[in-house]
Amino acid sequence: MKQKALFSGTFDPFTVGHHSIIKRALCFTDEIVIAIGVNTGKKTLYSPEERLEAIKRIYSDEKRIRVISYDMLTTDLAKELHVDFLLRGVRNLNDFEYERTLADINRKLANMETVILISEPEYEHVSSSLVRELIHYKKDITNLIPVTK
Helix, strand or coil: CCCEEEEEECCCCCCCCHHHHHHHHCCCCCEEEEEEECCCCCCCCCCHHHHHHHHHHHCCCCCCEEEEEECCCHHHHHHHHCCCEEEEEECCHHHHHHHHHHHHHHHHHHCCCEEEEECCHHHCCCCHHHHHHHHHCCCCCCCCCCCCC
16 A cells, blocks of 8 residues: 655755655655645745745655645645655754654644654754854855755
């Protein structure tokens, strides 16, 4: 039986640590839908359209990944797409507690399971906000970016 996962978030194009999570998830699922949130209170460097196009480019060679935008509750989108589970990623154990709580809520309210994967250790201390700040000040961040195309 084919498995489909939904990986949702804001995903700025540098996607710190997310590439390793996607790569690992493809080992046990047949399809991943990456959903780029368009209505977010988060400060991002790129518009939702720019983020969507950048992430599509990054994963353009992987036929088992589909990239879309969304403007609804993640669990509603998951039901609409008929996914088997939600995929979430953390860079460090401090983030894990938050994600586990969110997974519990999704299980109770929407009967939706969540798989939480920890990214590769080299991204543990690289926060997205730090990368945004370095980009803003035009600093070289090539050693921090796991995915570029």
